[in-house]
Amino acid sequence: MPSRRRFLFLSGAALAAPALVAAPARAQGPLRIDVTQGVVEPIPFAIAPFQVETGGAEGAARDIAGLVAADLVGTGLFRQIPASAFISVPSSFGQAPNYPDWRAINAQALVTGAVGVQGGNLVVKFRLYDIFAGAELGEGLQFAGTQAGWRRMAHKVADAVYSRITGEGGYFDSRVVFVSQSGPKDARTHRLAVMDYDGANVQYLTDASTLLFAPRFSPRGDRVLYTSYESGQPAIYLIDVATVSRARVPTAPGEMTFSPRFAPDGRRIVYSVSTGGNTDIYATDLGSGSSSRLSSAPSIETAPSFSPDGSRLVFESDRSGTQQLYVMGAGGGEPQRISFGEGRYSTPVWSPRGDLIAFTKQHAGRFHIGVMRTNGSEERLLTASFLDEGPTWAPNGRVLMFTRETQGAQGAPSLYTVDVSGRNLRQVPGIGMAADPSWGPLLP
Amino acid sequence: MDDAVAAALAAASSAAASGQSGEGAQRADPGPPMTGAERDAFRVAVQQCWIVDPGSQAGRVTVTVAFELGRDAKVAGDIRLLTHNAESSSAADSAFASARRAILRCQGDGFPLPAEKYEQWRVVEMTFNPEAMTIR
Numbered sequence: 001m002p003s004r005r006r007f008l009f010l011s012g013a014a015l016a017a018p019a020l021v022a023a024p025a026r027a028q029g030p031l032r033i034d035v036t037q038g039v040v041e042p043i044p045f046a047i048a049p050f051q052v053e054t055g056g057a058e059g060a061a062r063d064i065a066g067l068v069a070a071d072l073v074g075t076g077l078f079r080q081i082p083a084s085a086f087i088s089v090p091s092s093f094g095q096a097p098n099y100p101d102w103r104a105i106n107a108q109a110l111v112t113g114a115v116g117v118q119g120g121n122l123v124v125k126f127r128l129y130d131i132f133a134g135a136e137l138g139e140g141l142q143f144a145g146t147q148a149g150w151r152r153m154a155h156k157v158a159d160a161v162y163s164r165i166t167g168e169g170g171y172f173d174s175r176v177v178f179v180s181q182s183g184p185k186d187a188r189t190h191r192l193a194v195m196d197y198d199g200a201n202v203q204y205l206t207d208a209s210t211l212l213f214a215p216r217f218s219p220r221g222d223r224v225l226y227t228s229y230e231s232g233q234p235a236i237y238l239i240d241v242a243t244v245s246r247a248r249v250p251t252a253p254g255e256m257t258f259s260p261r262f263a264p265d266g267r268r269i270v271y272s273v274s275t276g277g278n279t280d281i282y283a284t285d286l287g288s289g290s291s292s293r294l295s296s297a298p299s300i301e302t303a304p305s306f307s308p309d310g311s312r313l314v315f316e317s318d319r320s321g322t323q324q325l326y327v328m329g330a331g332g333g334e335p336q337r338i339s340f341g342e343g344r345y346s347t348p349v350w351s352p353r354g355d356l357i358a359f360t361k362q363h364a365g366r367f368h369i370g371v372m373r374t375n376g377s378e379e380r381l382l383t384a385s386f387l388d389e390g391p392t393w394a395p396n397g398r399v400l401m402f403t404r405e406t407q408g409a410q411g412a413p414s415l416y417t418v419d420v421s422g423r424n425l426r427q428v429p430g431i432g433m434a435a436d437p438s439w440g441p442l443l444p
Numbered sequence: 445m446d447d448a449v450a451a452a453l454a455a456a457s458s459a460a461a462s463g464q465s466g467e468g469a470q471r472a473d474p475g476p477p478m479t480g481a482e483r484d485a486f487r488v489a490v491q492q493c494w495i496v497d498p499g500s501q502a503g504r505v506t507v508t509v510a511f512e513l514g515r516d517a518k519v520a521g522d523i524r525l526l527t528h529n530a531e532s533s534s535a536a537d538s539a540f541a542s543a544r545r546a547i548l549r550c551q552g553d554g555f556p557l558p559a560e561k562y563e564q565w566r567v568v569e570m571t572f573n574p575e576a577m578t579i580r
Contacts, residue, residue, distance in 0.1 A: 030510065030567040031478065033487050036576050038494030038546070077497055108545055130541065132548035137541075167502045167538025380579065398499060421499035421579055 042079035043165065045072065045109040046102065048089045053116030053123075060122055060147065061115035064154040068111065068126075071158035071172045074198070075399075076424030078165075081107050093125060102131045109137070111161055121146060124153045128161050138164045151200060152443065159442070171394040172197060175440045176401060177215045177224050177241075178415060180204065181433035185409060188433075192226060194241060197394070197439070199415075199428045205244050212237075214390075214436050216261045221440035225249070225260040225269060234258040236271055238286075252282040252291040259302050263330070264310040270294065272302040281315055283330075294332035305349045305357075306330065307374070314338070314348040314357050314374075325359060327374065338376030347390050350374070353397035356420070360389040360402075369402050371420060382422040386411075392439045401428070403435040475561050485556045486565070493550035494572060495542060498579045502538035505530040506573040509543050515562055517554030523547060526569065543572040 047069050050061040072078040087101035093114035102110055113126040127140040141160055143153045152173055159170025180193040180202070189208035192215055195201060205224065206212065215226040224239050231248070234256040239246035251257045254273035262269055263283075270283045279300040284291040295301040299319040306313055307330075314327050320337065323344040328335035339345040343363025350357055354374070361368040361381065367388045372379040387405040394401070398420055404427075405413040413435040415428040428434070497503045507528045514520040523544045530536035547570070557565050 028563050028566075030569040031483075031486075031565045033483060033490070033568065033570045035487055035491045035494055035543075035546075035570060035572045036574075037491050038496035038572075038574065038577060039492065040496055040498060040577070043495055106549070108549070130545070132545045133541070163534075165538070165541075166497065166500055167532070167534040167536075168500055419499055421497075423499075 042073075042077055043108050044079045044081050044106050045111065045165075046081045046083075046086065046105070046107040047111045048086070048097075048113075049083065050112075050124075050126075051093045051114035053093075053114050054118070056117050057115045057122070060117075060124075060150050061113075064115060064124055064150055064157070065111075065113060067151060067154035068113075068158045068161065071155060071198070072162060074426065075162065076419055077162075081105055093127070096136075097129055097131070099129075099131055099134045102129075107131050109161070109165055111157075113157065117147070118144070122150055122153060124150075124157060126157045126160070128164055151196065155196070168398060169396040169442070171396045171399060171439075171442065173443045174395055175217075175221060175443070176392075176415075176437050177205075177217050177440065178431075178437040179213055179215065179435045180431065181413060181435060182208070185411065192224065192239065193431075193434075194224075194440075195428075195431060199430045202431055205239055205241065206246075214259060216438045217440035218262050219264055219266045219441060221443065223266075224438075225262065227258040227260065236260045236269075249284065249286070250289045250291075251284055252293065259304070261305055263306050264308055270304040270306070270313065272304070281313070292332075294330075295328070295335070301326075303347050307350045308352055308354045312350075314350055316346045316348060325357065325376070338372070338374070339379075340376060341379055349391055349393060351393050351397040352395055356397070358391040358393060358400055360391065369400060369418065371400075380422065382418050382420070383416075383425065388416075390436055392437050394439055395442045401437045401439055403437065405435075475564065478558075478561060478564050482558055482561075489550050489555050490546050490570065494546035496574045496577050498574070498577050500538070501532065501535040502530070502542065503574055504578055505535050505539035506571065506575070507536070507539045507543050508569060508571040509540065509547070510567070510569050511547065512567055513555070513557070513565060515559070517557045517559075517565075518551050519547060539572070543570070546572070 047065050050065040052058050052061045069080050073080050085105045088098050090097050097110050110129040116123045121144050123144045125142045128137045130137040143156050145153050155172035158172045162170040174197045175194050177194045180191045181188050183189050190212050191208045192205040194203050210228050210230045212226050212228040215224045227234050228237050236249045236257050237246050238249050252273050254275040256274040260269050260271035268285050272279050273282050281295040281301050281304050282291055282293050297319050301317045304313045304315040316323050317326050323346050325339040325345045325348050326335035326337050343361050345359050347360045348357050356371045358371050361370050366384050368381040369383045369388050369391050370381040386407040389403050391400045391402045399417050401417045403413050404416045412433045415434045415437050418425045508526045509523050510526050511523040512520050525540045528536040
């Protein structure tokens, strides 16, 4: 039985071997340390100048690197180390960085890239390095697109970098539909518009002939529901973003229909119907046109929003005497009240992550954007001002955009974003007067 | 003699003869245990480099990592993830990377550890628990 003998012999050797060396005086386990307090501050990162691989790509290389940096810094989670601090930079896209040089300036991550023009299209490549681990973080990626679409490629690079470092999906390559306003307060005009998440590339979907409000992107971002006074009374319309062709949506009958929102499958919508002073929530299948009533109460039920799995709805109701938030099944049924704080709650929106509900709260003469767990617990107010309202979630559930209106005769609306932590409040730049944002999905 | 056994004995004899410290061979008397102040100094040195993002899913993940320190009180070899309580692998990866960066960034010229107690801190298990920093 050679195998048996071998086992016994080896065991004996294993026992004997320690006797040949100095044995530890005492068995020693690991030192166990608990770290419970870190720091909340931006992660320092660097972007090396993007390499220019072909003639004619110099401007794009500079612009793309700049926009990647702007996206990351704009989250409030990253701090860019200026190029003036660099000790060395890789001489080619394929060359690994000299890690000690980047550690010396405390860069925790390094983005390198290269841009070229091939067949009239831009080709963008990038790599991400974890400086202190001394290794590439994920594999290099390459994007190609039209030269006019350089911003989208930059956003895609930034999304990939953000995702690899934070472990969460990005949101930079996305668009927002909103109501663009112009003119004095007593004669203001409204147009439906879409923009990149950062306020760039504003495109108008309608003219300024009609009062309209509360646009909502479809789950794929190809269509927009909105409410318009085009027919004299509020009614729901659907517009195709690419063709800007629009049509009134068949709904349950009523004096007014408003506050529409898509189901996650994009085939059904929910909305409010007001008749005889009573407002309830209805659903319509866009394919068949069939409608069903989801709430039935002698009060105002409105602003429905689906959970990401489509199984539940959160909405506002004044059935208790003041506006509060309620949750019910997507097919209707007895709702459960989830808001119990002081003040009035409205415009609830379920997070794409499914863990939080954002809302508008009015209390003591101030408006707030807040979030709470889906059972109403752990309410947190993220903002406070004369008028903040109508939150919408970034596709990764990390950031909220909303309308902030200033006070007085010259008061005007504009769009702001805030991190779900309550930090990093920023105004969306360059779009003028704007209200009612609805954040679309990440673009394909 | 069986070749494998001969190799094992040769390796053991070689280690004994060389008097190497650290990995698997000769180990010094670990001396008195680490004091609370010494452990605190180590913890503080790491936590000042531990960047937590309380709004993220990774910012709610507790990870325990293991690593060895050389006599220079700097990390020798890899930092390994032992356990985590994340619901997704991406959140676990991110939380682990954050912990690893904290250790590597703040080791500088070596952590403030008593040289005479090297055997007490040669092997470290460090738990990063952000629960106290979670947004509520």
